[in-house]
Amino acid sequence: MKLQVLVLFATLAVAVAQDFLQEDENRDSTDDADWERFKSKHKKKFKNKDRERIRKNTFVQHNRQIRKHNQIGKSSYKLQANQFADWSNAELEQLKGEIDTDNEIPGPVVSTDILRQSVPDAVDLRKSSCMPDVKYQGGCGSCYSFAATTPIEFQRCLKTGKLVTLSEENIVDCSQKYGNAGCNGGLALRAWNYVKDIGINTEEAYPYQGEETLCEYSASNYGGNVTSWAYATRSNDEEVMKAVVANYGPLAVSIDANDWEFYSSGVFSTPTCSNISTNHAVVIVGYGTDESSKKPYWIVRNSWGSEWGQDGYIYLERGVNMCAVSKRAVFPTAY
Secondary structure, eight states: HHHHHHHHHHHHHHHHHHHHHHHHOOOOHHHHHHHHHHHHHOOOOOSHHHHHHHHHHHHHHHHHHHHHHHOOOOSSSOOOOTTTTTTOOOHHHTTOOOOOOOOOOOOOOGGGGGGGGGSSOOOEEESTTOOOOOOBOOTBBBBHHHHHHHHHHHHHHHHHHHOBBHHHHHHHOOOOOTEEETTTOOOOHHHHHHHHHHHHBTTTTSSOOSOOOOOOOGGEEEEEOEEEEEEEEEEOOHHHHHHHHTTTTTTEEEEEOOTTTTTEEEEEETTOSSOOOOEEEEEEEEEOOOOOTEEEEEEEOSSSSSSSSSSSSSEEEEEGGGGGGSOOOOOOOEE
């Protein structure tokens, strides 16, 4: 039996080595040069040659797909080999973390009277001093916690004149009884149910760890609360969403982010993006129309760091339910 196991491991080792050699032979000078630039730019370090070879093979596959997309030149957006280009598909999945559900989560819907209010042609809340810096969730599926804090931070800042950033780690560690699952995903509205009942600590008092730990909420480090939350729409009406952003502020939405990892610039629009299923939580902070492509877009704040996309943001085509953006759009009232 032991001999059979040894033979199996030896066979697998030979197969892996052959795959590496085949991939090495298929590389060209462009692949090698791009890899060296990538390592230098993102300060990539590896424990040994085998580990680097694995990462390089992954990078080359992604980089070729990126180059092919950009060279075709027919798309409204560009891709780039960013800091995630040597991550495996399993690792890239960890960048997401919303728990999708078709079950109705009880909550009110904003009145359609909001459509009667004045709505400008373009809004960009990034210009406000109440918009916090983009954060990075790391390999923890905690996007919902970042989607939950930004609207609260923004609204409280408008009312108090002071921006206080709040603790995503607090939500990750403490909101399981409300239906969230730590680093295994959740929903912003469930986080708001927790914050409504308990409160939330400041980021300074309860810093982000990127992993689920014991709940350490302290009332003495109180950072804010939520009085209520509401759906912007349950009818896929992006005009209502537009009015909410213009009149209330940041709007948390659920999206399908399967093709987002290497986004660089332009208005993201693709038929491969689902308009039904979602796996990631983000925040809409504005809207407008692209001058060159004439595509209307949402300005979407992500939680993958400021190196990703447009300084941490992506422009997503508006008005066509791109990536299921209008499936679950919610916003809180905070104090």
